[in-house]
Amino acid sequence: MPDERGHFGPYGGVFVAETLMPAITELNEAYQRYMKDPSFMAELDDDLNHYVGRPSPLYHAQRWSKVLGGAQIYLKREDLNHTGAHKVNNTVGQALLAKRMGKTRIIAETGAGQHGVATATVAARLGLECVVYMGAVDVKRQKLNVYRMKLLGATVIPVESGSRTLKDALNEAMRDWVTNIDDTFYIIGTVAGPHPYPAMVRDFQTIIGREAKQQCQEMTGKLPDALVACVGGGSNAIGLFHPFIDDSSVKIYGVEAAGDGVETGRHSAPLCAGRPGVLHGNRTYLMADDDGEIIETHSISAGLDYPGVGPEHSWLKDIGRVDYVNINDNEALEGFHALTKLEGIIPALESSHALAYTMKLAPTMRHDETIIVSLSGRGDKDMHTMAEREGIQI
Amino acid sequence: MSRLKMRFEALAKSGRKALIPFITAGDPNPDFTVPMLHALVAAGADVIEVGVPFSDPMADGPVIQRASERALEHHIGLSSVLTLVTEFRKKDQLTPIVLMGYLNPIEIMGYEAFANVAQRAEVDGVLTVDLPPEEAEECVALLKARNIDTIFLSAPNSPPERIRKMDALGSGYLYYVSLKGVTGASHLDTENVKRKLAEIRENTDLPIAVGFGIKDAKTAKTISVLADGVVVGSAFIKKIEENLDNVEKVKAEIIALTKSMRQAMDS
Numbered sequence: 001m002p003d004e005r006g007h008f009g010p011y012g013g014v015f016v017a018e019t020l021m022p023a024i025t026e027l028n029e030a031y032q033r034y035m036k037d038p039s040f041m042a043e044l045d046d047d048l049n050h051y052v053g054r055p056s057p058l059y060h061a062q063r064w065s066k067v068l069g070g071a072q073i074y075l076k077r078e079d080l081n082h083t084g085a086h087k088v089n090n091t092v093g094q095a096l097l098a099k100r101m102g103k104t105r106i107i108a109e110t111g112a113g114q115h116g117v118a119t120a121t122v123a124a125r126l127g128l129e130c131v132v133y134m135g136a137v138d139v140k141r142q143k144l145n146v147y148r149m150k151l152l153g154a155t156v157i158p159v160e161s162g163s164r165t166l167k168d169a170l171n172e173a174m175r176d177w178v179t180n181i182d183d184t185f186y187i188i189g190t191v192a193g194p195h196p197y198p199a200m201v202r203d204f205q206t207i208i209g210r211e212a213k214q215q216c217q218e219m220t221g222k223l224p225d226a227l228v229a230c231v232g233g234g235s236n237a238i239g240l241f242h243p244f245i246d247d248s249s250v251k252i253y254g255v256e257a258a259g260d261g262v263e264t265g266r267h268s269a270p271l272c273a274g275r276p277g278v279l280h281g282n283r284t285y286l287m288a289d290d291d292g293e294i295i296e297t298h299s300i301s302a303g304l305d306y307p308g309v310g311p312e313h314s315w316l317k318d319i320g321r322v323d324y325v326n327i328n329d330n331e332a333l334e335g336f337h338a339l340t341k342l343e344g345i346i347p348a349l350e351s352s353h354a355l356a357y358t359m360k361l362a363p364t365m366r367h368d369e370t371i372i373v374s375l376s377g378r379g380d381k382d383m384h385t386m387a388e389r390e391g392i393q394i
Numbered sequence: 395m396s397r398l399k400m401r402f403e404a405l406a407k408s409g410r411k412a413l414i415p416f417i418t419a420g421d422p423n424p425d426f427t428v429p430m431l432h433a434l435v436a437a438g439a440d441v442i443e444v445g446v447p448f449s450d451p452m453a454d455g456p457v458i459q460r461a462s463e464r465a466l467e468h469h470i471g472l473s474s475v476l477t478l479v480t481e482f483r484k485k486d487q488l489t490p491i492v493l494m495g496y497l498n499p500i501e502i503m504g505y506e507a508f509a510n511v512a513q514r515a516e517v518d519g520v521l522t523v524d525l526p527p528e529e530a531e532e533c534v535a536l537l538k539a540r541n542i543d544t545i546f547l548s549a550p551n552s553p554p555e556r557i558r559k560m561d562a563l564g565s566g567y568l569y570y571v572s573l574k575g576v577t578g579a580s581h582l583d584t585e586n587v588k589r590k591l592a593e594i595r596e597n598t599d600l601p602i603a604v605g606f607g608i609k610d611a612k613t614a615k616t617i618s619v620l621a622d623g624v625v626v627g628s629a630f631i632k633k634i635e636e637n638l639d640n641v642e643k644v645k646a647e648i649i650a651l652t653k654s655m656r657q658a659m660d661s
Contacts, residue, residue: 017453179575291471292499
């Protein structure tokens with residue numbers, strides 16, 4: 001998976017305007033070539049070790065596990081990566097690819113700003129021009145990350161069209177790419193978009209699952225019994241899940257954002273409450289109305305506020321390998337506070353969705369069973385949102 | 395024979411080129427659309443591309459994006475557009491109508507259901523921006539069985555083998571996007587268009603309509619010498635946008651622009 005043209009069953013594929021086709025073909029050829037090129041892989045490994053700070057620890061959250069009174073919880077600490085989230089695993093990889101392809105200009109879309117920061121970071125290091133598209137709503141709620149990107153030398157362009165969130169940032173980045181196709185490399189931050197992005201981003205993110213598998217075996221002597229990760233576009237989730245897909249004893253849970261609650265219609269949970277359609281270059285589960293117009297999404301977490309999801313997740317849902325569940329804003333906040341108070345780790349609001357589901361799951365499991373949770377990012381960027389939500393002036 | 399094929403053959407016989415206006419259905423309001431389509435025909439349009447509003451028009455510039463947003467405020471989606479075409483057909487049985495839009499509305503309706511409704515509405519062609527030939531076979535077959543043409547977009551960077559794929563699957567005409575960019579972009583390089591059209595013609599016998607960047611009688615004339623048809627979109631929609639509170643003025647200006655293009659192309 002996927003097949004030659006990027007299909008995961010009926011999902012994925014390449015659904016883009018003709019002008020992008022040659023660029024996508026060029027990218028696909030480069031990706032296929034360099035993933036088999038030992039010198040490229042050695043450079044990537046070196047960057048992951050010395051620049052990103054890998055491997056990230058697998059941390060046994062003993063106190064939290066005890067309080068929940070069930071399974072042993074292990075956190076895969078992607079929050080400890082350089083720039084504070086899993087996003088950098090992918091941007092380091094794609095930036096190296098851009099360099100090998102001779103592209104001089106990098107563009108990206110961002111929701112919470114983590115992918116934008118991770119892109120601006122690698123662009124600064126490689127001396128590449130960087131333009132980041134960000135929905136105007138997100139620019140407001142993630143001011144700190146906007147400032148970080150600017151410090152790193154990126155141009156941040158607020159997107160005023162549509163719902164002014166992540167999906168609109170993606171539209172605008174695609175428009176930029178169509179216009180500047182010769183010198184520009186588009187670093188997509190999640191496992192969505194036209195082929196080869198879903199497969200390529202997955203391949204750069206599976207370092208999470210490969211490390212976790214080895215670390216878990218070293219620490220517990222066996223495979224984990226369950227995996228939990230939040231799913232917006234789904235890159236940290238696929239990164240953790242993918243190396244375990246064939247291990248049928250491992251239960252896998254992907255946690256979508258239920259916003260105000262799936263029953264209210266104000267959510268970001270296409271796998272739980274959407275339907276298959278085509279958006280941003282691939283066929284996948286989406287939030288769309290009967291006319292096929294994309295519905296506005298809602299989540300306290302900007303990084304999960306997206307109406308689509310990576311096509312491989314759609315496939316994993318249909319074949320029943322992964323259970324997709326959802327957690328609403330209030331539950332996510334409980335997860336956020338629990339980890340902060342009990343373990344001294346402030347998680348990102350995105351990751352808090354995975355933590356909140358773990359709070360439901362762990363008590364139903366035995367003490368000798370283990371859960372690995374992807375702690376995909378740290379919460380520093382969310383201080384403003386949290387304070388506002390709780391009526392505190394900083 | 396499809397209406398599009400007949401129309402292009404008739405034009406070729408008389409040595410004229412197709413003038414193909416584009417307007418977004420439901421912009422600035424649903425009542426505007428059908429009378430405007432009739433007026434465009436009266437002013438000299440040979441084929442009309444009707445834009446299906448979409449929430450995420452990735453290949454469009456700001457002008458057509460805003461047209462989509464205005465139409466969506468009136469809840470004009472794919473099913474309403476098909477109703478508008480049905481209404482147009484009551485008074486015009488001759489002018490080919492091509493729906494131009496994005497794939498998701500068709501996906502959600504279902505390919506077969508869409509093909510059936512489009513046939514009933516007497517739609518002549520379907521141009522789906524984000525449906526390249528590689529993914530189009532199923533949809534093309536269903537439309538072809540109902541005598542509806544599938545029009546593909548070709549671009550300045552489309553290699554010959556892709557043009558041949560479009561030629562194999564497409565019918566009616568081939569749309570050539572005259573520049574790398576989104577709709578409504580400003581520059582138009584005539585020499586490049588000329589060179590590329592010559593290359594495309596080596597790989598297809600379909601009529602070629604050129605769009606993106608044609609904004610007045612002069613550019614329409616220049617392109618019509620090279621191509622079989624000229625598509626004009628953003629230039630019309632700008633007229634709508636400049637006079638949102640005066641629909642009559644919009645209509646008069648669009649008619650005037652259409653006539654001036656027709657005149658220039660025929661001279």
